[in-house]
Amino acid sequence: MKIILTGSTGFIGGEILTQCLEHASITSIVVLSRRPIESLASHPKAKVVIMEDFKTYPEAVIQEISDADACIWALGTYDGNLEVEVEYPAAFAKAILQGKKSGKFRYVHLGGAFTVEDQERSLWFMPAARRGRGLGELKIRTFAKENGCEDRWETIVMKPSGVLKKDRFTFLGEAVRDCVTIIKSDECAASMVDVALHGSEKGIWLNDAMIARGRLILGQ
16 A cells, blocks of 8 residues: 655654554555655655645646555644645645546545634634644545545544653653553554545544544554
8 A cells, every 4th residue: 555644844744654664454655745764765664755835736746646555644734834734735636637547536534622623613722723723624524525536535533632751651641641642653554544444434533532442552
């Protein structure tokens, strides 16, 4: 299976990349990145495609990604930047549909538990970030229906709550971790990789379901 990945330099995206590289069912990974990734320079499964602008997909890039089966989109912001949250995924989706000749493409989007799709909702805590990311989730979640391509495109939004690097859980007991609904980065990544590989009957995954799936896959 050929996978596309964005956001691989972030701590969640980095864990997703590691698991994709180790997964036997994933034979090829295209990493869309603004800069070279030295650790992947000679990796047999990975190819880094440099993106000068995530809103523009030259023909050469479209050719590189057009035969992919799925994408894990882990590119996002902490401030709800609409260019990154809304315009980048939309441009990617259009590029995929432009190049893909057959089959249904699966798109797995890293969202958040506290994002808000309703842009009129009154918020007191991080309103711009939560609305911006929520609008991005809404737009990509409804992309197929609005563009008449439900037979060619599938969106699954993953909504973890607090995500911590897996090694930081050494200092937290399970009871504390469960009370504050934190998910480990490896559990988050494992659930997203699994959904990208096998699909899902539901279009939105919440934190508890991600933890359960991640723990099952990792054998915890």
